[in-house]
Amino acid sequence: MAIEVDSVSKRFGTFEALHGVSLTVTDGALTALLGPSGSGKSTLLRVIAGLEAPDTGSVRIGGQEMTDAPARSRGVGFVFQHYAPFKHMTVRNNIAFGLSVRKRAKAEIDERVAELLKLVRLDGLAGRYPSQLSGGQLQRMALARALAVRPKVLLLDEPFGALDANVRAELREWLRRLHDEIHVTTIFVTHDQEEAMEVAEQIVVMNAGRIEQTGTPRELYEHPISEFVMSFIGPVNRIGNAYLRPHDVQIVPEPGGNTTEALVKRVVHLGFEVRVQLTLPDGREISAQVTRAAAHELELAEGQILTVRLPAARVFTPASEPVAPAPSTL
Template sequence: MYVELKHINKNYGSFKASDDVSFGIEQGKLVALLGPSGSGKTTILRMIAGLEHPNSGEILIDGKVVNDVPATKRGIGFVFQSYALFRYMTVFDNVAFGLEVQKVPKSEIKKRVLELIELVGLKGLEKRYPNQLSGGQRQRVAFARALAPNPKLLLLDEPFAAIDAKVRQELRSWLKGMIQKLGVTSIFVTHDQDEAIEVADEIIITNHGRVEQKGSPIEVYQNPETAFTASFFGQPAQVKDYTQFKTFEEVKNADKAFVRPEFVRVTKKSEGPFYDSSAVEGVIEQVFFRGNTLELVVRVGDNILTARRGLDEEIVEVGEVVDVFIYRIFVTIGSEARLLQNQAVREESVRI
């Protein structure tokens, strides 16, 4: 592993920001630290950077313990959410700043800076100032500045949070491609699930200072190991009594149950129920247009579920009585999560 955290604990007074955090990251991977506000993800990032220090445990980079190594000596590039550009410096001078501090020869600085400016797609903008750039362009300058000293590790603290949605989408693809091209190990903090799924090779989910789960986006999404991950990922709706949906195995001592939108099939009465033996009636409470799909809010008894319906299907109306079929349900037993399949249909025949 290129980056390792071993039993890291970090306290701020009586508040435990990191609680026995341990994980490893392979060289060249792009990893997301994902979790709600206050879950400890930024604290982890800042400890790796050397901007905060753990109360106990070890941080290793390339096999070496770096707990006592100053931030400037760790070989790390850091991209901040706020860009942190020098507003009275040009693009060229902002990117060159770290190299000048290291007293790199001017000829080498010029070559390196121009290479990076071209790499991040800002060729021709070298003499502009930050206030003459768009938000996306400023963030690219911040990336180039972090990469200038050839760091072995790149850390990014919610790098797209201050950028509008369209540019954010473009920068996600750009960042993933750039990291793959450079092969630099990278860790970024985000609270955006879509961002983590789209960009990261691996996701580390944090909650209350602890690591809940680590794995590829597909693994974490499809197979949540903990109750928190099941309740956090994928827009889940909690249901009060999942046995009312019929043909599900009854799990003893189950605490809660969660249903994701893709687990739900809504059909009009005129279409006939989907898997009649397990369908239940519901009432459409809201309909939202989401571009390529309709998002339905449907009440089934005391439960409010979210479902999706294709634009090529017949429209359903608010107040309409419909049939609802649930393919799968996550149930939690203590801190663990378990996926239940509807016994009315075999897994290979499920059509979502």
């Protein structure tokens, strides 16, 4: 179901966590709330779930006014950052919790739990306790528990934050596929731009309690509307007021046109891509990104002098920055 957040503000003491945030998420979308810590993304998620009450503003889920509804009657599934398992219950009873507090028939509960155990690939571990599960398994148990009650929307707070890098990659891929299968409106919070770009269909970039920009991963990367978005989504070179992606720095054979000399300070091989740290004649440092083949052809080595072209960089004028956050539609 669609989620509509309208000019929500939330203050904790003197700290303004959310500042007039408005957001619409369409039915069935997979959305990432992306931002640095303290940007208000988790607070926004908790306001939608009913775990925090906004000071002002309103929340609607599936067209229904939910601002003052308690968390338990909002029909949201929430996955906590540290999974919040019920440690004294088995995996089965954890997953069955939402159904058993609704006093569903035992047969119905058993059937649904079996279905979910299969969906999250925990069949065979139903009798275990949370202390006997790995991080990734706990994560999937928490997800199954949230999905058991067939929530209208699924909210995940830093779902992969506490996992090993390879388990993370696997779970991201899996969440993506799960969403394709069950089509529940999903919002997840992350501070990792790569994770947001890989998993989400739409990204909401947040900064200091405000929404900076919303869009598809590609829109955000190619048309960032602010300095913050540009530097948060992907690596960036700053040259005065101008911003330039490392892969836009061109290494050319001959001087001519808009070129300059650059000293190779460091060459970092990252598999397919090679990152080159360069020092310009005026002492400024920039980084360039080339393919492995290109690096090989240029025989890149530290101490080498290259000719580089810096194509038109993106300039954000300070005046254009504090745009009033218009209700963004996804």
